[in-house]
Amino acid sequence: MQTHQSRRRFLQAGAAFVLATTAAPLPAFAAERRAEAVLAGWYRLLLELIRHTATYSPPVASRSFAYLGITVFEALATGNPALRSLSGQVRDLPPLPARDPAPHDEACVLQAALAHAMAAHFGNTGPTGQRAMAAMATQMADLAAADQPADVVARSRAHGVAVSDHILRWSAGDGGALIENMGFPETYTLTAGPAHWVPTSTIAVQQKPLLPHWGQNRPFAIPTEGPCGLPPPIDYSEDPASEFYAQAREVYDISQSLSAEQQVIARFWSDDPMLSPTPPGHWVAILLQIFARDATPVDRQAELLAMLGMGIADGFIQCWRSKYEHDLVRPVTYIRRVIDPNWEPLLITPPFPEYPSGHSTQTGAAAAVLEGLMGPNFAFDDATHEEDGLGVRSFSSFWQAAEEAALSRLYGGIHFRAANENGLTQGRCVAQHVLGLQTRA
Amino acid sequence: MFWGCKPVLKGAVLALAAAPAWADEPVMPRFAPQSSGITTAYMGEWQYMVGGGAAVFDCDGDTLPDVFIAGGEGPAGLYRNISSPGGDLRFAPVAGLDDTGVTGAYPLDIDGDGITDLAVLRVGENHLMRGLGGCRFEMANADWGFDGGDGWSTAFAATWEAGQHWPTLAVGNYINRKEEAFPWGSCTDNWLHRPLAKGFAPPVPLTPSYCALSMLFSDWSGAGTRDLRVSNDREYYKGGQEQLWHMEPTPRLWSENEGWKRLRIWGMGIASRDLDGDGFNELYLTSMADNKLQVLTPPDDRLLPQYTDQALKRGITAHRPFTGGDLRPSTAWHAQFEDVNNDGLADLFVVKGNVHAMPDFAAMDPNNLFLQRPDGSFVEAAEISGALSFKTGRGGAVADFNADGKLDLLVVNRWEPPEVWRNVSGGLGGFVTVSLRQTGANRDGIGAWIELRSDAGLQRREITVGGGHMSGQLVPWHFGIGPAKTAQVRVIWPDGQATNWIKAVSGEAVLVQR
Numbered sequence: 001m002q003t004h005q006s007r008r009r010f011l012q013a014g015a016a017f018v019l020a021t022t023a024a025p026l027p028a029f030a031a032e033r034r035a036e037a038v039l040a041g042w043y044r045l046l047l048e049l050i051r052h053t054a055t056y057s058p059p060v061a062s063r064s065f066a067y068l069g070i071t072v073f074e075a076l077a078t079g080n081p082a083l084r085s086l087s088g089q090v091r092d093l094p095p096l097p098a099r100d101p102a103p104h105d106e107a108c109v110l111q112a113a114l115a116h117a118m119a120a121h122f123g124n125t126g127p128t129g130q131r132a133m134a135a136m137a138t139q140m141a142d143l144a145a146a147d148q149p150a151d152v153v154a155r156s157r158a159h160g161v162a163v164s165d166h167i168l169r170w171s172a173g174d175g176g177a178l179i180e181n182m183g184f185p186e187t188y189t190l191t192a193g194p195a196h197w198v199p200t201s202t203i204a205v206q207q208k209p210l211l212p213h214w215g216q217n218r219p220f221a222i223p224t225e226g227p228c229g230l231p232p233p234i235d236y237s238e239d240p241a242s243e244f245y246a247q248a249r250e251v252y253d254i255s256q257s258l259s260a261e262q263q264v265i266a267r268f269w270s271d272d273p274m275l276s277p278t279p280p281g282h283w284v285a286i287l288l289q290i291f292a293r294d295a296t297p298v299d300r301q302a303e304l305l306a307m308l309g310m311g312i313a314d315g316f317i318q319c320w321r322s323k324y325e326h327d328l329v330r331p332v333t334y335i336r337r338v339i340d341p342n343w344e345p346l347l348i349t350p351p352f353p354e355y356p357s358g359h360s361t362q363t364g365a366a367a368a369v370l371e372g373l374m375g376p377n378f379a380f381d382d383a384t385h386e387e388d389g390l391g392v393r394s395f396s397s398f399w400q401a402a403e404e405a406a407l408s409r410l411y412g413g414i415h416f417r418a419a420n421e422n423g424l425t426q427g428r429c430v431a432q433h434v435l436g437l438q439t440r441a
Numbered sequence: 442m443f444w445g446c447k448p449v450l451k452g453a454v455l456a457l458a459a460a461p462a463w464a465d466e467p468v469m470p471r472f473a474p475q476s477s478g479i480t481t482a483y484m485g486e487w488q489y490m491v492g493g494g495a496a497v498f499d500c501d502g503d504t505l506p507d508v509f510i511a512g513g514e515g516p517a518g519l520y521r522n523i524s525s526p527g528g529d530l531r532f533a534p535v536a537g538l539d540d541t542g543v544t545g546a547y548p549l550d551i552d553g554d555g556i557t558d559l560a561v562l563r564v565g566e567n568h569l570m571r572g573l574g575g576c577r578f579e580m581a582n583a584d585w586g587f588d589g590g591d592g593w594s595t596a597f598a599a600t601w602e603a604g605q606h607w608p609t610l611a612v613g614n615y616i617n618r619k620e621e622a623f624p625w626g627s628c629t630d631n632w633l634h635r636p637l638a639k640g641f642a643p644p645v646p647l648t649p650s651y652c653a654l655s656m657l658f659s660d661w662s663g664a665g666t667r668d669l670r671v672s673n674d675r676e677y678y679k680g681g682q683e684q685l686w687h688m689e690p691t692p693r694l695w696s697e698n699e700g701w702k703r704l705r706i707w708g709m710g711i712a713s714r715d716l717d718g719d720g721f722n723e724l725y726l727t728s729m730a731d732n733k734l735q736v737l738t739p740p741d742d743r744l745l746p747q748y749t750d751q752a753l754k755r756g757i758t759a760h761r762p763f764t765g766g767d768l769r770p771s772t773a774w775h776a777q778f779e780d781v782n783n784d785g786l787a788d789l790f791v792v793k794g795n796v797h798a799m800p801d802f803a804a805m806d807p808n809n810l811f812l813q814r815p816d817g818s819f820v821e822a823a824e825i826s827g828a829l830s831f832k833t834g835r836g837g838a839v840a841d842f843n844a845d846g847k848l849d850l851l852v853v854n855r856w857e858p859p860e861v862w863r864n865v866s867g868g869l870g871g872f873v874t875v876s877l878r879q880t881g882a883n884r885d886g887i888g889a890w891i892e893l894r895s896d897a898g899l900q901r902r903e904i905t906v907g908g909g910h911m912s913g914q915l916v917p918w919h920f921g922i923g924p925a926k927t928a929q930v931r932v933i934w935p936d937g938q939a940t941n942w943i944k945a946v947s948g949e950a951v952l953v954q955r
Contacts, residue, residue, distance in 0.1 A: 044623075045622065045623075048623065048625050051625070052625060052676060053801070054729070054730070054770070054799075054801045054802070055801050123800070124799075124800045124801050125799075126676075126796055126797075126798075126799045127486075127487055127490055127796060127797045127798060127799070128487070128490075128624055128625075128676070128677075130798075131487060131621065132621070132622045132623065132624070135621045135622040136622050139622070179801075180768060180769075181768045181769065181770070182730065182770065182801065186768055202750040202751075202752065202753045202754070203730075203731045203753070203758075203760075204731065204752075204753055204758040204760040204761075205730060205731070205760060205761075205770065207753075272705075274675065275675060275705055387626050387679040387680065388679045388680040389679075389680035390680075
């Protein structure tokens with residue numbers, strides 16, 4: 001793995017394209033190029049809206065990435081016999097609306113589907129996000145419809161909206177559609193005993209844990225009661241000779257001698273909500289960078305976005321089942337109680353139980369899904385946080401990145417080692433269910 | 442150096458009708474809404490979702506504070522205070538300061554001529570308005586060499602650096618307003634305008650800038666020098682955080698290597714006050730869903746800018762409407778510490794309002810009025826005191842508009858005229874006001890500390906220009922003293938020179954000058 005200090009800003013490619021199209025007559029792009037541009041533009045905005053919409057904690061973000069990815073995939077699959085619909089494969093998805101036999105334009109279908117779906121997923125974003133979505137919808141509609149017959153445009157738009165509407169109606173019953181109070185319950189009874197989670201911040205709403213019922217949401221590919229559960233964490237003890245103490249001591253000792261590289265790794269994968277596109281968005285951003293680098297065909301992009309989205313979404317559902325099953329105390333609580341009352345971790349401790357690490361589970365799922373679809377030694381650069389001053393990191397494989405992401409939580413002082421390692425294992429398990437889905441006819 | 446005592450509140454009546462119970466629960470003030478005559482609403486859409494300030498100062502020399510209200514897309518408004526001493530609060534419009542595009546304003550005597558000037562922040566060119574007396578002003582950008590820029594200005598602070606006869610002005614700027622689809626990450630540079638002869642040098646960009654919504658020069662460490670604290674809106678920056686600038690010849694940020702602790706919030710306003718008389722200011726930082734009370738807690742061996750958040754512990758998170766019925770989080774803007782019940786403890790007024798159509802945040806978001814208890818905790822009093830409002834607030838002011846020794850409230854609202862409440866409490870404690878005068882530069886002693894000791898304890902107040910949310914004041918500084926009949930006052934001037942302790946009688950307005 002290497003670190004670079006600068007690189008072209010891949011995420012601005014979509015915007016550059018938009019600006020170009022508004023400054024000059026629209027070129028007659030091939031349908032696929034136009035569709036790729038539509039996808040790139042909306043997904044760039046998606047990453048920003050995830051960052052800037054208050055309800056979008058990482059689990060909530062993973063859900064939107066899944067449904068939006070499926071929307072993209074199904075919008076194209078309804079017109080591409082090489083693609084196999086996920087209906088009948090993922091849980092409870094009814095057959096998608098069939099296309100009218102008359103001609104459609106894929107860019108217009110995609111544009112309409114994404115504009116409709118984004119408006120629904122981000123109806124609660126603020127005035128700046130609404131303004132940005134309106135601007136994107138206008139620009140992308142013009143781009144997609146360039147030189148296309150009016151009847152084709154109208155028909156394509158209608159179909160895109162129908163697909164999006166179908167997915168939205170399906171999504172409404174999964175248990176995750178309504179987020180109140182930014183995901184923090186009004187009432188919650190803490191589990192008694194020193195082994196269990198207690199609030200770790202001075203933020204008032206975070207005196208309750210985030211989304212305690214998220215694990216009960218309807219998953220996409222994993223069973224409702226899964227084989228991806230984890231063994232219990234190490235038995236709690238404050239005995240300095242105990243294994244639990246030893247794992248906490250490891251977190252503490254590492255924090256006292258963090259190298260510059262370890263600090264960079266911790267912050268690179270920190271992916272804090274409202275300050276980044278979240279951990280799920282980090283993996284989507286990685287995929288978008290690969291698309292830009294490799295000029296990935298749009299049908300392949302759709303397939304990968306759908307599969308990645310489902311992987312990380314099911315990863316969070318499975319992880320949240322385990323978190324609230326085991327309800328383990330955070331390192332900051334234990335270390336201040338037992339080792340050093342003044343200890344400060346490098347990263348902000350997330351407001352929910354420790355075991356397993358959510359980032360590790362979803363990262364394990366993401367990496368294993370991408371590895372399954374793109375190969376075990378797929379090298380890539382990651383400039384997701386370049387604008388935030390965190391540089392570019394290079395990886396020889398998805399799994400290498402996943403291992404670094406998991407380790408980052410130890411460096412950041414927010415997880416014990418077992419939560420990270422078992423989280424990766426759990427993610428791999430989730431990925432196997434997602435990889436069992438068929439996207440090609 | 443000398444100081445003088447000038448009792449000006451001859452009409453003030455301290456009606457101690459019934460002996461208050463000086464117990465742990467604060468004396469509850471009473472506020473009455475006023476038909477003030479102020480009609481300027483803060484108008485406009487996206488470019489005016491932030492801002493909406495009020496400047497409070499005496500522009501006509503009658504000792505009553507007048508007000509200037511930002512109008513956003515509509516015209517701003519200057520209002521002369523025509524209230525009778527101790528009577529209802531009434532204001533009359535004055536022509537001549539009706540710029541559009543105004544987001545906020547701060548009063549200060551820039552040129553040291555003894556007449557208060559006004560720094561007017563705008564979407565577009567900022568204006569320095571030279572006070573001419575009689576509530577008349579003229580644009581002074583050209584005469585003073587002030588580059589007003591063409592930004593979206595959303596924060597301001599001023600200080601007099603050592604040896605300077607003119608102030609140093611810091612202007613906080615927001616996002617690039619021309620960015621439509623992707624404004625995130627487009628924060629424009631804040632500017633530092635340092636003095637040059639009888640005016641200002643070309644501005645120095647304070648890079649990096651992270652969409653400031655409040656700034657404050659403050660002697661946070663008690664070292665006698667003033668650094669620049671900047672509260673930034675994390676909604677729009679990338680790689681940003683709260684900032685503290687060393688005010689050196691070339692300003693530089695306090696770094697993590699120097700002990701600075703990274704904090705990233707939707708920073709919208711700063712209120713500052715030494716709440717416990719320990720010599721260091723506490724800072725209240727407004728945000729969305731979570732407001733911070735920063736208490737300086739440096740390590741034992743070094744005085745570093747390290748703070749702990751005590752908002753939760755002291756009951757002032759103000760994170761959702763206190764009126765109940767809505768679990769959605771609040772959006773807080775202007776904040777100001779003042780003693781509204783004259784018990785010798787600074788209280789806290791927080792102005793709130795939804796940004797605009799943000800359904801995840803409370804739409805009906807009442808302002809908070811927190812009364813401080815002797816143990817340092819606070820209790821909510823906005824509703825019971827009669828100051829409840831669900832309008833969409835932005836800027837504000839806590840000031841004594843009718844010279845009765847009781848602090849009144851003013852709130853600037855989006856799309857609706859400001860609200861004004863008169864403090865009609867009976868049975869409050871006594872008070873003392875303190876004004877500062879210097880000959881020559883920095884006439885009003887910006888940067889000085891006023892200390893007041895009484896039976897209610899030691900109070901310390903740093904005199905600043907900046908902070909709040911686009912709202913500034915230049916008024917006699919108010920201190921409640923509870924049941925005490927007298928108090929002792931001293932001033933530590935910006936250069937560190939301290940006066941002797943001065944006896945002040947309850948109800949007296951003290952002028953300290955040198």
